[in-house]
Amino acid sequence: MSTILVYGDSVSWGIIPNTRDRLPFERRWPGILERALSAKALKVRVVEDCLNGRRTAWDDPYKPGRKALATVAQAMEMHSPIAVMLLMLGTNDFQPMHANDAWHSAQGVAAVIGAIRQAPIEPRMPQPHLVVIAPPQIREAKGPIAPKFAGAGPKCVGLSAAYRDVATALGCTFFDSNEVVSASRVDGIHLDADQHAVLGTALADVVVPLLAAA
Secondary structure, eight states: EEEEEEEEEEHHHTTTTTTOBBOOHHHHHHHHHHHHHTTTTTOOOEEEEEEEEOOSSOOSSSSTTOOOHHHHHHHHHHHOOOOOOEEEEEEEGSSSOOOOOHHHHHHHHHHHHHHHTTTOTTTTTOEEEEEEEEEEOOOOOHHHHHHHHHHHHTTTTHHHHHHHHHHHHHTTTEGGGGTTTOTTTTTTOOHHHHHHHHHHHHHHHHHHHHHHHH
């Protein structure tokens, strides 16, 4: 049985846009991914470590514990051995209290990758194959979440290219979610249920060869 760790924020947690509700596991993209891999006769367990509001390398001034750089090493210890780790962060880096652009967020992801590779996992535990996923491009935020993402769309322009550069430089697999999905039609930030299904299915094709190499 191989463990796949999904480390992300509310986009992967499966929040239902304009609500405080959550899609069930079988309709979230990590659950779709697990089902797709199982259908290929692969013995896998997809573990979700997804926290609403999580940033790459910045603190949330209103809620503690949202800085991935400070917590990802503990996640590695908790869930090892990990065959493949899927890292999809960055959306919250563009909240208005942060003066970030795509380059800053990419540097945040690079720092998180460094923390993953330096995590104090047990000596015989392997380093996971790491997949850096560029999150969906932020549209104009709508509904109750709009003030939290005011001005975020223009700030995150170029994020996919910046993430690709970081992933390439650091020897990680890169996947651009924007090639298969787009941000919610409802709130402009998260994923609608149909997009979760598309993303999970697409990522199965990315993960299969990595499992074979694990």
